[in-house]
Every structure is written in structure tokens, then in C-alpha cells.
Amino acid sequence: MTTPRLFQSLTIRGVVMPNRIVLAPMCQYSAKDGFANDWHLVHLGRFAMGGFGCVMAEATAVEPEGRITHGDLGLWNDAQIAPLKQTSDFIRNRGVVPAIQIAHAGRKASMQRPWNGNGPLNESDLARGDQPWEIKAPSAIAVDAGYILPEELSKAEIEQLVIRFGEATARADAAGFDLVETHGAHGYLIASFLSPITNQRHDSYGGDRAGRMRFALEVARSMREKLPSHKALFFRVSSVDGAENGWSMADTVVLAAELRSIGVDVIDCSSGGLTGSSTTQNTKRGLGYQAPFAKETREVAGIPTMAVGLILDGPQAEKLLEEGSADLIAIGREALKNPHWGHDAAYSLGFDHDFGLWPEQSGWWLDKRAKAMNR
Numbered sequence: 001m002t003t004p005r006l007f008q009s010l011t012i013r014g015v016v017m018p019n020r021i022v023l024a025p026m027c028q029y030s031a032k033d034g035f036a037n038d039w040h041l042v043h044l045g046r047f048a049m050g051g052f053g054c055v056m057a058e059a060t061a062v063e064p065e066g067r068i069t070h071g072d073l074g075l076w077n078d079a080q081i082a083p084l085k086q087t088s089d090f091i092r093n094r095g096v097v098p099a100i101q102i103a104h105a106g107r108k109a110s111m112q113r114p115w116n117g118n119g120p121l122n123e124s125d126l127a128r129g130d131q132p133w134e135i136k137a138p139s140a141i142a143v144d145a146g147y148i149l150p151e152e153l154s155k156a157e158i159e160q161l162v163i164r165f166g167e168a169t170a171r172a173d174a175a176g177f178d179l180v181e182t183h184g185a186h187g188y189l190i191a192s193f194l195s196p197i198t199n200q201r202h203d204s205y206g207g208d209r210a211g212r213m214r215f216a217l218e219v220a221r222s223m224r225e226k227l228p229s230h231k232a233l234f235f236r237v238s239s240v241d242g243a244e245n246g247w248s249m250a251d252t253v254v255l256a257a258e259l260r261s262i263g264v265d266v267i268d269c270s271s272g273g274l275t276g277s278s279t280t281q282n283t284k285r286g287l288g289y290q291a292p293f294a295k296e297t298r299e300v301a302g303i304p305t306m307a308v309g310l311i312l313d314g315p316q317a318e319k320l321l322e323e324g325s326a327d328l329i330a331i332g333r334e335a336l337k338n339p340h341w342g343h344d345a346a347y348s349l350g351f352d353h354d355f356g357l358w359p360e361q362s363g364w365w366l367d368k369r370a371k372a373m374n375r
């Protein structure tokens with residue numbers, strides 16, 4: 001049979017993806033002082049054994065103040081490289097591309113872990129030892145009533161943050177990641193510069209679209225400079241804020257074209273998250289609801305894209321590739337439910353019926369069982 005599109009390899013610069021399935025970045029809120037541990041190795045390792053072509057580690061902060069919660073990963077310190085390298089080595093040794101998302105939470109920093117309330121830190125968090133910290137953002141506008149009011153970043157602080165994104169990228173490279181993604185979505189620092197709702201500056205980092213895009217472009221440039229040219233740089237954008245008079249698709253395609261010209265390889269098309277603590281968007285969600293953003297960005301800006309959001313099975317993912325919606329498919333929550341999502345997708349597309357793509361420690365047995373049952 002012909003290889004389904006989902007299982008055709010893709011080469012980006014020197015990075016060879018064995019298939020089009022990417023594990024979406026998903027915060028585990030399980031680090032201490034930004035350091036990765038066994039949880040991250042086992043959590044991400046599952047997907048490297050589960051048929052994903054690329055496994056992306058969660059939003060990883062460029063400075064302690066840029067963490068969403070006390071449990072976020074960080075790469076602000078050289079000592080944080082080694083424990084992450086253990087994870088990237090495991091992923092690479094499975095023939096899978098190790099990737100990591102680099103982030104700063106901006107005004108959405110200093111929050112509770114989702115399962116502790118997903119809001120601003122309160123008395124019960126303090127009792128656990130989770131102290132709040134001062135937060136900064138493009139403008140002094142809080143996420144909502146009851147949230148910490150951020151201080152407006154000075155120009156000098158903005159320039160320092162651009163450097164920090166570059167430094168964290170250099171550490172990600174040293175930690176063995178072949179693909180780095182800029183977190184420009186969900187209302188965190190970069191996204192809050194992009195949107196006119198959260199960026200009300202009057203200097204060169206605010207105002208019109210070009211001013212509001214300036215920080216994002218400087219960060220992407222700084223990251224590209226620190227990443228060897230054979231490694232890939234992705235950029236995740238909230239294609240639309242989902243808020244009235246906010247960032248729109250017309251803005252996204254302009255940003256995407258600019259990012260392409262400075263060496264970003266793929267736009268990862270998410271949406272929403274500007275207001276409120278979660279990444280929710282104020283528009284209706286259905287299967288593949290963000291894929292139209294990936295399609296439009298790909299067609300108008302002429303840059304490869306990744307589709308994400310309620311993509312549940314192999315045939316659905318295959319259809320999106322067939323329709324030209326995206327070049328890559330990211331799977332988030334469905335992977336939490338089924339870490340072998342990639343292998344199941346292959347099976348459901350009539351591919352890999354001999355379990356040859358599985359780790360041989362499992363595949364050999366599954367094939368033998370299937371043959372015995374068919375006898």
C-alpha cells in the first residue's frame with residue numbers, strides 16, 4: 001500500500017521527522033526550581049515509544065519570573081541542561097525528534113497549578129510554600145479581577161528578555177533538542193505584546209501592528225541566531241485572540257510571513273488564551289477547530305504549518321494533510337489518553353498491521369498474538 005501522508009517523513013533543515021505526528025507541548029507543572037526530573041523522562045518517553053515522530057517538551061521558562069507556576073520547567077541556568085538532556089537522549093535514541101518549547105508567562109505568571117484552582121495564588125498555596133512573585137507585562141493590565149497587577153516592562157527590560165530567549169535557546173541546543181518552538185500564543189508574554197487588548201504601549205514596542213509585532217520578531221531572531229542552522233525553529237501563535245477587536249487572522253498571516261523571512265520554519269497554529277487563566281478561546285470548539293487557521297496561514301504566508309486542537313484519530317489527521325490544511329499534526333489531550341496514539345493511527349489507516357513500527361519489545365508479541373488469533 002502507499003504510505004499514508006501521516007506516515008511520510010518530512011525534512012526541515014537537517015531535521016528528519018519520521019512521520020507528521022508531533023506531541024503538542026503540555027505543561028506538567030511537576031518540576032522543582034525549573035529542573036526536569038524522572039517524571040519528565042517517563043512522561044515524554046511514553047510518546048517516543050508511542051509512534052510520535054516528534055516529542056515536544058512543555059513551555060520552558062527563560063527566567064524564574066516567566067514561569068506560569070512553581071512547577072514549570074526552566075532553562076535560565078546551565079545546571080538545568082543535564083536533566084533535560086537525559087530526556088532528549090531517550091527520545092532521539094528511539095528515532096524520534098526531541099523538541100522543546102521556550103516561553104515566558106508574562107502577566108499570566110505566578111499562578112496556581114491547574115489542579116489547585118488555576119487562578120491566582122491564594123492562602124492554601126502559600127501554606128504549601130508557593131509564594132507569589134512580582135510579574136511584568138507590556139502594559140499594566142491584570143488577567144482579571146483578583147489577579148496580580150503586572151508592572152509595565154521598561155525598554156531595557158524588554159531588550160534583556162530578548163537576550164534571555166536566545167540564551168535559553170542555546171541551552172536547549174546544548175540539552176540535545178533538535179527543534180525549538182517559540183511560545184507566542186495563549187496570552188503569555190509574546191502574545192500579550194501582539195494583541196492590542198493587552199499591549200497599550202506608546203513606544204516602539206506598541207501602537208500599530210508593526211510595533212506590537214516587534215518583540216515577537218526580535219525574540220524569534222534572537223532564538224534563530226542561537227540555534228545551529230541545521231536545527232528547526234517553530235513559532236506557536238494564537239491565530240486569533242477570540243476577543244473583540246483583538247489579534248486576528250489578517251494579523252497572523254502578516255506575522256507568519258515576517259517570521260518566515262527571519263528563518264522560522266513552521267507556524268504552529270493555536271488560538272485564544274488572551275484573557276482568563278486557561279487557554280480557552282471564546283469561540284465554538286469542534287473537531288479540528290483550529291485547522292482552518294493552519295490552512296489559511298500556509299496558503300497566504302507560504303510557510304509550512306502545524307495543526308492542533310481536537311484532532312482525535314488517524315483518519316481525521318490524514319484528511320487534514322490531504323486537504324492541505326497543514327504539514328504536521330500536533331496531538332495533545334488525546335495523547336494523554338492514549339500515549340500510543342501514533343501506533344493506533346497507523347493501524348487505523350491500514351498501515352503497520354504487523355506492528356513493525358512498535359518497539360520490538362512490544363511489537364514482536366502483538367504481531368505473534370494477531371497471527372495466532374487469525375489462524
Ligand SMILES: Cc1cc2nc3c(=O)[nH]c(=O)nc-3n(C[C@H](O)[C@H](O)[C@H](O)COP(=O)(O)O)c2cc1C
Nearest residue numbers: 024025026027058059308309310311331332333334
Ligand atoms: C495539560 C496541558 C498542558 C498544556 N501546556 C501547554 C504548553 O506548555 N504550551 C502550549 O503552547 N500549549 C499547551 N497546552 C495546549 C496544547 O498544546 C494543545 O494546543 C491543546 O491541548 C489543544 O490540543 P488537543 O485538543 O489535542 O489537546 C497544554 C494543554 C494541556 C491539556
